[in-house]
Amino acid sequence: MTRFSRLSVPALLAALAATGAWAADTKPTFESLDKNGDGKISLSEASNHDALFVAFKSLDTNKDGELTRAEFAKYQ
Ligand SMILES: [Ca+2]
Numbered sequence: 001m002t003r004f005s006r007l008s009v010p011a012l013l014a015a016l017a018a019t020g021a022w023a024a025d026t027k028p029t030f031e032s033l034d035k036n037g038d039g040k041i042s043l044s045e046a047s048n049h050d051a052l053f054v055a056f057k058s059l060d061t062n063k064d065g066e067l068t069r070a071e072f073a074k075y076q
């Protein structure tokens, strides 16, 4: 029994890791990304979210280095 529960720990960790990977894939809200509350998402604010960071340049249509709510809406 003891041996079985020891073996199940890595399996549990793997399951948690899989859950975390899924959560990282979900799209964040504008409010959660705009840490300083200035109504825009800067590149450093977007860097907290890998997928958004990658998409940042294409979303920033006026190339001012920040995403407005309207620019971010295209991502959602
Ligand atoms: Ca901001």
Ligand SMILES: [Ca+2]
Pocket: 060, 061, 062, 063, 064, 065, 066, 067, 068, 071
């Ligand atoms: Ca912009």
